[in-house]
Amino acid sequence: MMHDDDFADLDRMLAALPLEEPPVALRSRILTATIYRPEPAVRAWEPWAVGTLVALTVWLLWLVSTAPHAGARFAELTSRIVDDGGLTSLTTLLWLAVGLSAAWWISQLSFPATRRVRSR
Numbered sequence: 547m548m549h550d551d552d553f554a555d556l557d558r559m560l561a562a563l564p565l566e567e568p569p570v571a572l573r574s575r576i577l578t579a580t581i582y583r584p585e586p587a588v589r590a591w592e593p594w595a596v597g598t599l600v601a602l603t604v605w606l607l608w609l610v611s612t613a614p615h616a617g618a619r620f621a622e623l624t625s626r627i628v629d630d631g632g633l634t635s636l637t638t639l640l641w642l643a644v645g646l647s648a649a650w651w652i653s654q655l656s657f658p659a660t661r662r663v664r665s666r
Contacts, residue, residue, distance in 0.1 A: 610616040632638055 610620065613619075628634060633642075
């Protein structure tokens with residue numbers, strides 16, 4: 547356990563050391579390397595995610611290209627999913643078009659920023 551007199555002894559010993567002056571602009575270099583450091587262009591997980599997706603895509607392409615009748619089976623599976631999901635109905639396609647159109651038009655709207663009144 548340290549007491550106040552231990553701090554005084556420590557301060558005296560540190561004052562007795564022959565210390566050199568810090569290098570020029572040390573403080574600004576430290577701040578530049580820590581606080582003012584620019585944000586990285588990509589996060590650490592993004593290259594891993596892209597690499598994983600590329601590897602999966604290459605693997606699936608190799609799997610499809612080496613399997614017999616893979617294209618025909620893929621087309622059959624796709625058409626069966628579309629039929630079972632009801633996406634061939636004209637009503638479904640109409641509502642899908644209306645929804646996409648509404649989403650596009652809403653995304654094109656711009657609202658002016660309101661001016662804030664400063665209170666004194």
